[in-house]
Amino acid sequence: MVSHDAHAHAAPQGFIRKWVFSLDHKVIGLQYFFLALAAVLTGMFLSLLMRIHLVWPNASLPFFGEIKPETYLSLLTMHGTIMVFFVLTTAPQGGFGNYFLPIQIGAPDMAFPVLNMLSFWTTFLGFLVLIAAFFVTGGAPLHGWTGYAPLSALPSAGPGEGLGADLWIISIAIFCIGALMGALNFITTTLDMRAKGMTLMRMPLTCWAWFITAILGLLAFGVLLSAGILLLMDRNLGTSFFVPLGTVNGVLTGHKGGSPLLWQHLFWFFGHPEVYIAILPAMGLCSQLLSVFSRKPIFGYKAMVYAILSIGFLGFMVWGHHMFMSGMSPYSAFAFSIMTMGIGVPSAIKTFNWLGTLWRGKIRFSSPMLFAIGFVSLFVVGGISGPFLAQPVLDIYLHETYFVIAHFHLIMGVASIFGIFAATYYWFPKMFGRMMNEPLAKAHFWLTFIGAYAIFMPMHYYGMAAGLRRYSQGTEVAWINALAPVQKFISIAAFVTIASQLIFVINLFWSMKKGEKAADNPWEATTLEWITATPPPHDNFGGVTPVVHNGPYEYSVPGTSKDFVMQTDAAVEAKH
Amino acid sequence: MAETVVRHDIPSVYEPSLFGTYSKKIGMWLFLMSDSLTFGALLYAYSYGRISTAGWPTPFHSESIVNATIMTAFLLTSSLTMVLAVRASVQKDAKMQTLWLLATIACGAGFVILHGREWSNLIAEGLTLPMFPPVPGHEVNAEFANVAKSVPQFPSTFFTLTGMHMLHVTLGIVYLGVVALRKKFIPILLALWLIAWLGTPAYSPFHYGAHVLLLSAIVCAIILWLKPKVYDASDVEVAGLYWHFVDLVWMFIFPLVYLMSARI
Numbered sequence: 001m002v003s004h005d006a007h008a009h010a011a012p013q014g015f016i017r018k019w020v021f022s023l024d025h026k027v028i029g030l031q032y033f034f035l036a037l038a039a040v041l042t043g044m045f046l047s048l049l050m051r052i053h054l055v056w057p058n059a060s061l062p063f064f065g066e067i068k069p070e071t072y073l074s075l076l077t078m079h080g081t082i083m084v085f086f087v088l089t090t091a092p093q094g095g096f097g098n099y100f101l102p103i104q105i106g107a108p109d110m111a112f113p114v115l116n117m118l119s120f121w122t123t124f125l126g127f128l129v130l131i132a133a134f135f136v137t138g139g140a141p142l143h144g145w146t147g148y149a150p151l152s153a154l155p156s157a158g159p160g161e162g163l164g165a166d167l168w169i170i171s172i173a174i175f176c177i178g179a180l181m182g183a184l185n186f187i188t189t190t191l192d193m194r195a196k197g198m199t200l201m202r203m204p205l206t207c208w209a210w211f212i213t214a215i216l217g218l219l220a221f222g223v224l225l226s227a228g229i230l231l232l233m234d235r236n237l238g239t240s241f242f243v244p245l246g247t248v249n250g251v252l253t254g255h256k257g258g259s260p261l262l263w264q265h266l267f268w269f270f271g272h273p274e275v276y277i278a279i280l281p282a283m284g285l286c287s288q289l290l291s292v293f294s295r296k297p298i299f300g301y302k303a304m305v306y307a308i309l310s311i312g313f314l315g316f317m318v319w320g321h322h323m324f325m326s327g328m329s330p331y332s333a334f335a336f337s338i339m340t341m342g343i344g345v346p347s348a349i350k351t352f353n354w355l356g357t358l359w360r361g362k363i364r365f366s367s368p369m370l371f372a373i374g375f376v377s378l379f380v381v382g383g384i385s386g387p388f389l390a391q392p393v394l395d396i397y398l399h400e401t402y403f404v405i406a407h408f409h410l411i412m413g414v415a416s417i418f419g420i421f422a423a424t425y426y427w428f429p430k431m432f433g434r435m436m437n438e439p440l441a442k443a444h445f446w447l448t449f450i451g452a453y454a455i456f457m458p459m460h461y462y463g464m465a466a467g468l469r470r471y472s473q474g475t476e477v478a479w480i481n482a483l484a485p486v487q488k489f490i491s492i493a494a495f496v497t498i499a500s501q502l503i504f505v506i507n508l509f510w511s512m513k514k515g516e517k518a519a520d521n522p523w524e525a526t527t528l529e530w531i532t533a534t535p536p537p538h539d540n541f542g543g544v545t546p547v548v549h550n551g552p553y554e555y556s557v558p559g560t561s562k563d564f565v566m567q568t569d570a571a572v573e574a575k576h
Numbered sequence: 577m578a579e580t581v582v583r584h585d586i587p588s589v590y591e592p593s594l595f596g597t598y599s600k601k602i603g604m605w606l607f608l609m610s611d612s613l614t615f616g617a618l619l620y621a622y623s624y625g626r627i628s629t630a631g632w633p634t635p636f637h638s639e640s641i642v643n644a645t646i647m648t649a650f651l652l653t654s655s656l657t658m659v660l661a662v663r664a665s666v667q668k669d670a671k672m673q674t675l676w677l678l679a680t681i682a683c684g685a686g687f688v689i690l691h692g693r694e695w696s697n698l699i700a701e702g703l704t705l706p707m708f709p710p711v712p713g714h715e716v717n718a719e720f721a722n723v724a725k726s727v728p729q730f731p732s733t734f735f736t737l738t739g740m741h742m743l744h745v746t747l748g749i750v751y752l753g754v755v756a757l758r759k760k761f762i763p764i765l766l767a768l769w770l771i772a773w774l775g776t777p778a779y780s781p782f783h784y785g786a787h788v789l790l791l792s793a794i795v796c797a798i799i800l801w802l803k804p805k806v807y808d809a810s811d812v813e814v815a816g817l818y819w820h821f822v823d824l825v826w827m828f829i830f831p832l833v834y835l836m837s838a839r840i
Contacts, residue, residue, distance in 0.1 A: 023802075107590075111599040114802050184606035192599045194591040222610040226617035230736065238706030239732035241621055254706065257729045262624050266617055545589040 011538040021121075023113035024538060028120050029099030030431065035124060036091035036420075041505075042131070043082040046075045048498055051491040055484075057473040072472035073142030074160050078134070080145030081168065084274065085175050086127050088416045092281035093217070094123065094182060096423045097210040099431065101186060103529040104207050106195025106546045108539040111188040115181050122178030130171035133164040141165035144470070146271065147172075149242030149263040153234040153255075156248045166235060169228050176225040179217050186214035195528070197548030201305070202567070204527050204552040205298065208305050209284025212312045213277050219316070220273040227266035234258070264326055268319035275412050276315040280308060282419020283350060283379075286372045288552075289422055290354055292525045293369035294361025295563050297553040299353040307346035307353075314343045324392040325399045333392040340390035347383055351376065362556070362563075366523070367441035371422035374449045375415055381453075382410025385460065400470075403463025406456045414452045421448070421504070428508075429522050433534045434515030440507040444500060451497030455490055462486045526566050527552050604814045608821045611744075615825050618737055622832065625729040633723045633730055634837045635703070640694065644834045647690045648826065651745075654683030655823045658816045665809040673812060677756035680819065684749045691742055692782055695735075699781070703731050709779040730837075737829055743788065744822045750792045755807045755815045759800055765793040 012018045022028060052059060053067040053075075060066050067075070098116065102109055110116045133140045141160045143152035147168070155162045190211045194203070203211075230241045234255070242263040243255035291298040298304060320328060320336035328336075354376050363369070385407040389395050398404060421444075428436050467474070467483050474480025474487075521530040528548070532541050546568050554565035557572050565572050595602060626632050636644075661676035698704070700714040702721030706728075724731050753761040772786035 112603060114799065115603075180607075180610050184603050184610070187606055188599050188603045191595070191602060192590070192593045196589055196591060198591055200594075218606055218610045219613055222613035223617040226614045226621070229740070230618075230621060233732070233736060236707065237735075238728075239736070240728045241625070241732060241736075255728070257625070257629060257727065259624065259628060262621060265624075266621070269617075 021117060023109070023117055025098050025102050025110045025113070025116060026431075026536060026540075028116050029095050029097075031120050032090055032094035032098055032123070033096070035120075035127060036087050036095055037505075037508075039082050039086035039090065039127060040417075043079050043087060044498055044501065046079040046082070047494070050075050050079065051494045053472060055488050055491045057475070067472075069472040070142055070159050071139070073144075073470070074140040074164075076470065077142055077144050077160075077168070078130070078140045081130060081172075083413065084145055084278070085172070086123075086130070087420075088278035088412065089179065089217075089274070090123060091420045092285070092416065092423065093186075093210060093213055093277065094120070096285070096420075096427065097186060097213075097281060098182075100427065100529055101207055101210050102189060102193065103532065103536060103540050104204050104527050105190065105193060105198050106528050106541070106548065107189060107193035108541070108545075110185050111192055112185050115185050119178045119181035119185065122174055122181065126171045126174035126178060129167050129174060133160075133167040133171070136163040136167065138162040138164050141168045143168075146267055147231065147263070148267075149231065149234070149258075149260045150244070150246070150253075150255075152263075153231060153242045153258075154248055154253055155235060156251070156253070166232070169232050169235075173225055173228040173232075176221040176228065179221045180225075183214040183217035183221070186210055187218065190214075195546050195548055198528075198567075201302070202548060202551050204284075205287040205301070205304055205308075206281070206284040208308055209280045209287075212308050213280045216273045216277050216280070216312050216315060220270040220277070223266055224270035227263065227270070230266075231263070261323070261326060264323050265319070268322045269316075271322065272319045273312075273315045275408075276311060278412050278416045279379075279419075280311070282375060282416045282422075283308065285419050285423050285426075286354065286375045287350075287357075288527075289368050289372035289426060290357045290376075291553045291555065292523055293364045293366060293372070294358055295364070295555045296357055296361040297551075297555055299356030299359075300349075301551070301553065303349055304353055307349045310346045311343060314339060314346070318343065321390055321395070324395045328392075330392070337390050337392055341387055344383075344387060347379075351380060351383075366425075367436070367438060367445060368422045368426035368523075370442065370445045370449075371418050371425065374445065375418040375422065377449075378410050378415040378418060378452065382407060382412075382415055382456075386411070398463060400468055401463035402459040402467045402469050405469050406459035406463060409459075410452070410456050414456070418448075421445075424508070426523065427529075428511065429518030430529055430534055430536070432512050432515070433518055434511050435518050435522065436511040436515060437507050440503055444503040444507065447500035447503070448497060451493055451500060454493035455497060458486050458490055462490075524562075524564050526550070526554055526564050528567055531566055531568055598810060600810055600814050601817070604817045608817065611821070612825075615740070615828075618740060619828065619832065622733040622737055625733055629727055629729050631727070632837075633727055634839050635719055635723050635730075636834060636838045638838075641834060641838050643690060643694050644830060647687050647694075648830055650683045650687040650690070651823045651826050654680045654687070655820055657683060658819045662809075662813050662816045665812040668809075674756050677752050677812070681749050681752050681756070684745050684752075684819075688742060688745055688749070691738065695738075696780060696782075703734075705731055705735055708781060711779055734833060737833055741822070741825055741829055744825065746788060747792065748819050748822050750789070750796065751815055751818060754796050754800070755811055758807065759804075762793055762797055762800070765789055765796070769793065 012022065012024070019027060022031075049061070049064065049067060050072060052061065053072050058066060098110070139160045141152065141164045142158055143161065143165065151157050151161065152165055152169075155165065190207065230239070233239045234241050234243055238254065240255040240258035242260055243253060243258040244260070245256035246253055287298055287304055318336055318340045320332055321340045324333055385403065389398060389404065389407060425436055425441055428434070462483055465479070465483055467480055467486070471480065474483070518534055520532070520534050523530070528546055529536070531546060548567045549571040550565055550567045550569060552567060554572055556563045557565055560572060593602070657676050657679040661673055661680060664672035664676055698720065699708055700711040701717035703717075703724050750765060753765065757764070769786055769789035772782060772789060776783040776786065
């Protein structure tokens with residue numbers, strides 16, 4: 001009786017063991033959530049500065065003065081890094097995954113509570129190191145979130161490429177270690193700690209998504225860690241993994257023989273799975289919510305599981321499509337292109353299953369549902385430009401333009417953020433014991449939904465008209481200058497959308513204190529988090545271990561009195 | 577309750593585990609999967625450099641190869657002693673378990689010491705990285721210096737791959753030490769840190785590398801404070817998994833880095 005006794009630990013006493021160095025997955029989940037909230041506000045503020053600079057390049061801002069072009073590149077780098085790592089990877093997986101994966105499978109905690117705590121504090125340290133890059137000599141790096149060498153490998157390559165770039169790489173390496181610890185914890189928990197009756201095929205799709213995401217993280221972050229170590233060595237020990245013979249400002253760099261392509265291969269071998277690390281949890285959550293709020297079983301549960309699996313698998317086969325512009329054999333490009341378009345198949349399966357779930361459902365348009373439907377919309381619109389970019393012939397034209405910005409912001413950025421919003425509105429009653437304010441939530445949804453399209457749809461046209469990305473201003477280039485009104489429209493839309501996020505922040509903190517008290521199961525959902533108290537006790541189920549008899553989506557089952565059957569209720573599966 | 581120690585019965589409140597084993601072991605296998613990708617990326621970088629560089633040098637004389645072979649023998653022996661430690665732990669022979677673990681640590685330490693000596697010699701003879709400071713009062717070997725100058729990828733990949741592996745062996749020694757002696761290993765670790773730090777000259781990479789031991793002492797102290805438990809047979813087995821994996825990685829590095837770069 002050794003293995004699982006080790007998981008149990010007494011409820012902690014005292015502030016430090018309870019809220020700071022907590023071993024409780026729920027507290028750690030909240031810590032991740034608030035870390036991501038701090039990060040997303042920072043990242044959003046950086047995008048505000050960028051949008052101001054793009055339209056009024058010479059404007060003098062309070063506290064910041066005039067934003068210089070190289071500062072614009074620093075803002076761009078830090079915006080991308082903060083958003084991808086500390087928001088899109090941290091909130092859905094580290095935050096909600098940590099909080100709800102053990103509860104949804106009926107476990108008292110994660111498999112390795114100490115490791116769980118270490119993974120949060122490692123991630124937190126990574127965030128501090130990243131933010132420190134703003135305050136060192138030279139400022140934050142300007143090599144973009146992809147850190148392309150040789151720019152990122154040479155301290156002399158520009159302002160911010162000195163200590164700032166070192167801190168950036170160290171932060172990423174620390175983040176990788178935290179993410180790896182988290183990933184192996186998630187996988188072990190899912191494999192080992194499911195309650196009696198919770199077979200793999202009875203897990204909610206959220207759990208499937210967290211599980212597959214963890215596998216992707218386990219395999220991807222180790223490679224990024226290696227790439228980061230090599231890059232640090234190039235910068236500080238004089239090796240030449242990524243730097244060929246060349247000069248900076250007419251001075252020989254002292255490096256030779258390296259290959260910038262090697263960095264791109266290593267980075268994107270991580271980078272493409274990272275896209276799915278960001279989006280898969282949102283897909284799982286969306287599947288969950290569409291079923292709950294349509295009062296119908298999810299359409300094609302097994303197909304959904306296999307689609308998540310195949311998206312995860314294909315995610316490792318397509319990294320080359322980020323490198324069509326970098327020079328690649330046409331044969332390799334063809335293979336990567338075919339594989340990439342292949343991802344359209346499981347993605348379409350998921351989309352049609354979502355629509356099938358909505359079809360003839362008794363839909364309740366609560367705020368989590370609105371964000372879930374918004375997710376489907378953004379996923380389709382953002383995804384449809386994927387097959388364009390997957391073709392080398394088109395990609396070579398579009399790759400350096402805003403078309404790519406529009407594509408990945410819609411599908412990876414805003415769609416995942418909608419997942420995070422939906423999760424917040426859906427699980428807030430369980431996490432804090434109160435409901436969020438519904439009218440505010442609906443206002444937040446409509447402003448954000450319309451705002452996101454107003455920002456990113458025009459970017460497609462801007463890109464197709466050869467509006468180049470990464471340029472801090474286009475005033476010197478006639479054809480870009482002619483597109484200035486589009487940029488202005490986008491900026492104004494961005495200001496409105498950013499401002500409307502304040503509604504969310506206010507609603508969040510106001511509802512924690514003043515919101516209406518929540519019932520244990522306010523959404524009438526079937527999964528295990530709704531059978532326990534609100535907020536859940538230290539061991540999640542108050543000393544009992546639930547026994548599961550049903551699948552997660554037993555809604556409107558014929559012959560039952562209510563329109564939902566809890567997973568722990570007597571078995572109904574045989575009846576239909 | 578059955579007293580088969582390595583196999584742990586899963587309490588019936590849970591679904592049976594997919595692999596029919598306990599969580600720690602699955603966790604370690606998962607870590608090894610991700611670590612093999614970390615090493616895989618380094619080996620990929622090595623192959624990439626080697627294939628894309630015309631005239632890859634093969635400078636290792638028989639002296640280096642013999643030294644690396646002795647190192648390999650140390651590691652392979654340590655795998656054997658590790659297996660014996662696991663067997664002793666299954667047989668509940670606490671004394672033999674500790675002894676075999678210490679023997680494993682000794683073999684690992686022998687490997688690291690030989691490896692460190694080899695590094696120091698290579699650096700002194702000119703097969704070095706640009707940022708390693710020159711070693712005073714040592715004659716540079718013209719051939720090595722030429723390799724470092726004309727194919728910088730050679731020393732880069734050599735020091736990265738073997739350095740990363742050396743780090744893994746060092747952390748393995750710390751890991752086994754904590755499993756064998758628990759709290760008592762922390763002062764030993766601090767003593768080792770002081771010896772490695774103060775015993776190496778300031779130009780040596782090991783002078784600064786020694787701080788890895790200090791850092792691990794701090795982390796181990798925190799973990800032992802959070803979980804002050806007695807390690808049982810399962811912990812020995814899981815530690816063994818890690819140790820064998822580190823040996824296995826060496827079985828890739830030895831032929832790729834040494835044998836394929838031997839002067840024949």
